[in-house]
Amino acid sequence: MKTKFFGKKISGILALLPQTEYKFEDDMKFNSLSQKQNLKLKNTMGYDRHRFFKDETYLSQVAIYGLNRLFEKGLLKKEEISALVVATTTPDFLMPATANLIAGELNLSSEIFCMDTNQQCAGFINGLFQAFMLLNNEGAKKVVLITGDVICKNPDRSDTSSYPLAGDAICITVVENGENDAFFHCVTDAKDYDALVFPAMGFRKPTNEEKAKFSSSKYGGRDCLPRIHMDGQAVFQYVMQNVPKYIAQSLAYAGADKDELDYYFFHQPNKFMVDKLAQKLGVSSQKAPSNVVTFYGNSNSSTIPVCIAHNAKEQMTGGDIYKCMLAGFGAGLNYASIVTSLGKFDFCDTVITDF
Structure with missing residues (x-):
């Protein structure tokens, strides 16, 4: 879409x-x-x-x-x-x-x-x-x-x-x-949903075959269903093979050349994956920060705003506007991005809580 x-x-x-x-x-x-x-x-x-x-x-x-x-x-x-x-x-x-x-x-x-x-x-x-x-x-x-x-x-x-x-x-x-203006693009590769799955705590009871699959070494070798089971190789291949072409489609739809953008704020599964993705796209590490896992870990749906707050607080709260791509990818398997301009925020901050 x-x-x-x-x-x-x-x-x-x-x-x-x-x-x-x-x-x-x-x-x-x-x-x-x-x-x-x-x-x-x-x-x-x-x-x-x-x-x-x-x-x-x-x-x-x-x-x-x-x-x-x-x-x-x-x-x-x-x-x-x-x-x-x-x-x-x-x-x-x-x-x-x-x-x-x-x-x-x-x-x-x-x-x-x-x-x-x-x-x-x-x-x-x-x-x-x-x-x-x-x-x-x-x-x-x-x-x-x-x-x-x-x-x-x-x-x-x-x-x-x-x-x-x-x-x-x-x-x-x-x-x-x-x-x-904001250009939104999403792709859902639903047939590959089981590459990253939480197969418990819902109303569907996993079959014996599913239990055996999700506890195999391919998924980390853990037999506890109430946890995230990930086929790391399948997720890596998805990000390396599919996400770059989706990003190219997103940029084309927004009428933007990849070099025009000031920042690429990607979901942060780990530093290696984000760096490899940036290399595939021909984007510098300065434009595509990859340090969120290093400081905070992978916080799922929050990695992109954490990345913005950690790496671009001064830029976002200053007087300039930056052309950016925000892109999330992973469980689903799902890709979603927005190409838009960011800046002149009223606030952009990171707080360590007591929780």
């Missing part, structure tokens, strides 16, 4: 990060790899440290803290909010929507629109898509997009498949009507 939105603007990003931090060199003590193997992983994948919310922390709790912080600082007013969109894999409850819980706790107007969406690695981009559509309605003011998960509680530090890249973060992004 390709579509163009007229006159849209991101006006602020607040990245909320957990207090608890683990360093990779400490994690090494818990797995069965040699020190040499661990250090090779660290250098290749960009692992260094990552953060996890406490066991008792839940998504709406952190989002409410962040929104109250914005209210208190005068960066956002309750009466300006027309809609709440929450993109998460870890809602507070199966029902009602976590967006409803946030609106109720904050005593927001009963007239605001609330919805949850579950799009994992492309959650930020698909959340922006929902926000842009909502802003096309008469009388719409600002849409608050909340992304992120509390998926890494009580982590298994012996797991060398997915644990070293995992991390938690919850981000608040404020979107409103403005002067910038």
